[in-house]
Amino acid sequence: MKKVLAFDIDQTLNVAKTPIPDEIADLLIKCLDDFMICPISGQKFDQFLIQIVNRLIERGVNAAQLANLHLFVAQGTQYYRYYPNGYSDKPIQASAATDKAPYDKNNWHLEYDFPLTDEEVEKITTVLEESAKETGYWEEDKLEEGDEIIENRHSMVAFSALGQHAGTAQKYGWDADTKKRQAIVAKAAEKAPEFQYEIGGTTSINAFKKGMNKEFGMTKMLEVLGIEKKDVLYFGDMTQPGGNDYPVVKMGIDTITVRSHEDTAYALRGILGVL
Numbered sequence: 001m002k003k004v005l006a007f008d009i010d011q012t013l014n015v016a017k018t019p020i021p022d023e024i025a026d027l028l029i030k031c032l033d034d035f036m037i038c039p040i041s042g043q044k045f046d047q048f049l050i051q052i053v054n055r056l057i058e059r060g061v062n063a064a065q066l067a068n069l070h071l072f073v074a075q076g077t078q079y080y081r082y083y084p085n086g087y088s089d090k091p092i093q094a095s096a097a098t099d100k101a102p103y104d105k106n107n108w109h110l111e112y113d114f115p116l117t118d119e120e121v122e123k124i125t126t127v128l129e130e131s132a133k134e135t136g137y138w139e140e141d142k143l144e145e146g147d148e149i150i151e152n153r154h155s156m157v158a159f160s161a162l163g164q165h166a167g168t169a170q171k172y173g174w175d176a177d178t179k180k181r182q183a184i185v186a187k188a189a190e191k192a193p194e195f196q197y198e199i200g201g202t203t204s205i206n207a208f209k210k211g212m213n214k215e216f217g218m219t220k221m222l223e224v225l226g227i228e229k230k231d232v233l234y235f236g237d238m239t240q241p242g243g244n245d246y247p248v249v250k251m252g253i254d255t256i257t258v259r260s261h262e263d264t265a266y267a268l269r270g271i272l273g274v275l
């Protein structure tokens with residue numbers, strides 16, 4: 001049997017950038033009794049809390065189940081675990097006391113981290129801004145007050161053409177055929193070829209050090225959890241060549257391609273049904 005169920009987040013567990021629905025939360029809670037559950041995505045830690053963890057709390061997850069949740073943040077370049085009784089360097093032991101420990105956000109512990117240097121962040125930020133301006137797709141005038149196009153996510157830099165707060169409909173219409181982002185990426189890759197540029201979501205480009213994609217994150221996951229590829233079942237929506245889930249497929253990890261969280265729910269019900 002598989003030991004790990006690993007998930008892309010946006011469009012796999014939720015509608016992109018929104019908290020996971022009740023049904024997914026309830027299914028994940030059930031799965032936490034039998035599997036290590038590993039979301040891995042380019043989002044920041046706070047987004048993992050908003051989109052997944054807080055929803056699980058609302059739906060009644062207990063502390064022992066949370067200890068089976070492993071967060072692979074920023075494409076797995078950061079790894080967080082939950083220690084029901086507060087962080088200690090000893091392994092987490094299940095016990096009745098652990099089960100009942102009240103949830104505390106401070107019990108999340110950063111186990112490892114591979115950040116970009118300040119110079120690398122600076123370089124990518126400059127290159128993305130220049131490239132968007134030169135191609136005519138720097139949309140600063142469309143931003144909401146206080147919003148930003150380029151965001152430092154610690155181990156990657158994220159470009160969101162219309163900012164973080166733009167509406168979904170507006171974003172879907174901006175670059176449906178990805179041509180605008182391909183043009184920006186082509187320019188950026190010319191200027192700074194030492195970085196990798198991945199098109200994701202509806203208006204985003206993620207830039208990071210070469211090789212720091214989901215293959216890096218999944219490889220670290222196998223290492224820290226002490227498991228093999230065959231122990232993992234991965235769910236993702238962008239598994240086609242060039243998609244941000246494709247590196248996982250290429251590694252030879254069993255993968256289920258989903259169109260949306262509805263497909264994921266369907267597959268999870270099947271898995272829970274045969275346990």
Ligand SMILES: [Mg+2]
Pocket residue numbers: 008009010011012236237238
């Ligand atoms: Mg996705």
